[in-house]
Amino acid sequence: MAQKIVAGNWKMNLSLKEAIDLVESIDQEDLDKDVRVILFPSTLYLQALSEKTKLELGVQNFSEMDKGAYTGEIAISQIRSVGGSIGLIGHSERRMYYKESNDVLKAKVNQAVEEDFDFIFCCGEPLEVREGGREMEYVSRQLKESLFHLPKDKIKNKIIAYEPVWAIGTGKTATAEQAEEMHKNIRFWLKEKYGEEIADSVSILYGGSCKPQNAKEIFACENVDGGLIGGASLNAKDFTTIINSFE
Numbered sequence: 001m002a003q004k005i006v007a008g009n010w011k012m013n014l015s016l017k018e019a020i021d022l023v024e025s026i027d028q029e030d031l032d033k034d035v036r037v038i039l040f041p042s043t044l045y046l047q048a049l050s051e052k053t054k055l056e057l058g059v060q061n062f063s064e065m066d067k068g069a070y071t072g073e074i075a076i077s078q079i080r081s082v083g084g085s086i087g088l089i090g091h092s093e094r095r096m097y098y099k100e101s102n103d104v105l106k107a108k109v110n111q112a113v114e115e116d117f118d119f120i121f122c123c124g125e126p127l128e129v130r131e132g133g134r135e136m137e138y139v140s141r142q143l144k145e146s147l148f149h150l151p152k153d154k155i156k157n158k159i160i161a162y163e164p165v166w167a168i169g170t171g172k173t174a175t176a177e178q179a180e181e182m183h184k185n186i187r188f189w190l191k192e193k194y195g196e197e198i199a200d201s202v203s204i205l206y207g208g209s210c211k212p213q214n215a216k217e218i219f220a221c222e223n224v225d226g227g228l229i230g231g232a233s234l235n236a237k238d239f240t241t242i243i244n245s246f247e
């Protein structure tokens with residue numbers, strides 16, 4: 001069975017002191033022990049935060065190169081050296097504002113696999129695609145072009161986050177039915193390509209205005225294994241309520 005996961009994407013928010021305070025507040029709460037909790041703060045704060053918490057820490061982006069003359073980029077080995085163990089790949093804000101293509105994302109997937117670095121692969125359709133009824137085709141293509149080239153043993157236990165772009169930071173959440181419909185399809189595509197055992201080992205997270213008020217209903221869906229949380233992860237009480245929202 002897929003692992004239950006709740007991850008917080010802090011994006012470009014918080015000072016170092018605010019980040020430390022937030023981590024300490026989350027640490028003081030009673031968290032469901034069956035849930036893997038991951039935080040994605042600013043990469044700048046990884047070292048300081050890793051000295052304060054046992055919670056898993058990751059990065060919101062990383063380079064597809066291993067090292068060298070790539071000004072401004074950060075390599076997996078450097079991330080590891082300051083306490084990061086996992087990275088997001090293909091968040092819609094990276095795709096949209098930094099023009100990360102399916103090819104670049106495939107290279108990041110390959111680099112992560114090569115260096116045995118864990119990742120959450122993000123996918124999701126923009127509003128006009130959903131309005132045109134083409135969301136299944138769109139998401140399936142994102143997966144096929146950047147992730148589904150991996151062999152069976154490399155996709156086992158991996159993490160995919162479905163984040164409809166129209167629901168990110170907008171306060172507009174997908175309904176539990178809309179989330180489950182896409183998650184069920186993602187599981188089906190995994191099954192088609194890799195077989196049932198592998199498909200069932202992959203955690204499929206929902207992201208997009210997930211809040212304490214709707215987390216229970218979304219997490220109760222058969223094919224939803226947790227959430228990737230933006231705004232609500234900046235508040236310790238809200239985030240921990242979401243973590244504790246599994247049945």
Ligand code: PEP
Nearest residue numbers: 168169207208209230231
């Ligand atoms: C996100 O950015 O991954 C996200 C889901 O954001 P929010 O929860 O704020 O919609």
